Amino acid sequence: MLEGMIKEVLIDEKQLKDRIKEMGKNITNHYNEDDEIVMVCILRGGFIFMADLVRQVELPVSCDFMDVTSYEGGTTSTGNVRIIKDLEESIEDKHVLIVEDIIDTGLTLKHVINMLKTRKPKSIKVCTLLDKPERRTEKEVEADWNGFEIPNEFVIGYGLDYDEKYRNIPYIFIPEPELYEG
Numbered sequence: 001m002l003e004g005m006i007k008e009v010l011i012d013e014k015q016l017k018d019r020i021k022e023m024g025k026n027i028t029n030h031y032n033e034d035d036e037i038v039m040v041c042i043l044r045g046g047f048i049f050m051a052d053l054v055r056q057v058e059l060p061v062s063c064d065f066m067d068v069t070s071y072e073g074g075t076t077s078t079g080n081v082r083i084i085k086d087l088e089e090s091i092e093d094k095h096v097l098i099v100e101d102i103i104d105t106g107l108t109l110k111h112v113i114n115m116l117k118t119r120k121p122k123s124i125k126v127c128t129l130l131d132k133p134e135r136r137t138e139k140e141v142e143a144d145w146n147g148f149e150i151p152n153e154f155v156i157g158y159g160l161d162y163d164e165k166y167r168n169i170p171y172i173f174i175p176e177p178e179l180y181e182g
């Protein structure tokens with residue numbers, strides 16, 4: 001399926017598995033057993049990471065999902081963040097843990113955090129699988145837990161898409177330009 005389309009496998013399955021296990025431990029250690037915690041997955045990119053991460057968290061968490069979009073099918077941020085699907089449950093007085101696939105410019109996260117803050121949660125923390133720190137001029141949004149810092153390259157796989165495809169690839173790779181050209 002991807003023959004000649006992969007420039008570099010950036011993070012393989014074993015690396016993902018090991019790191020996510022560690023992150024799950026760190027998150028487990030941060031909260032208390034009787035905290036009311038809602039893990040908020042940012043769709044769609046976060047769904048695979050969320051599924052793997054939540055199984056490494058040894059706390060009675062609930063899971064909720066929010067669909068926002070900042071990219072309109074291409075590979076660069078437009079700065080537009082749109083809420084497509086909101087949370088099902090109230091987060092008032094709960095500990096919110098936002099689960100993101102990637103922090104790029106940080107615009108998406110900034111919008112989501114500001115919006116969720118108005119709903120009076122007890123706390124808001126952020127866990128991201130990938131971070132492109134180079135892309136942020138103002139360091140105002142940072143993750144509390146960060147899986148991997150990556151260079152400023154468009155990456156695909158493990159939840160991340162190109163034009164809604166390849167989210168099902170079990171590792172993270174940098175594509176060859178041929179992939180975009182179809």
Ligand code: XMP
Binds near residue numbers: 071154
């Ligand atoms: P911002 O710039 O708001 O972007 O932090 C966050 C969202 O943009 C998407 N994104 C990517 N998607 N490969 C992708 O497939 C990438 O390299 C990439 N960089 C950003 C992603 O949906 C993320 O939530």
Ligand code: MG
Binds near residue numbers: 071161
């Ligand atoms: Mg995308």
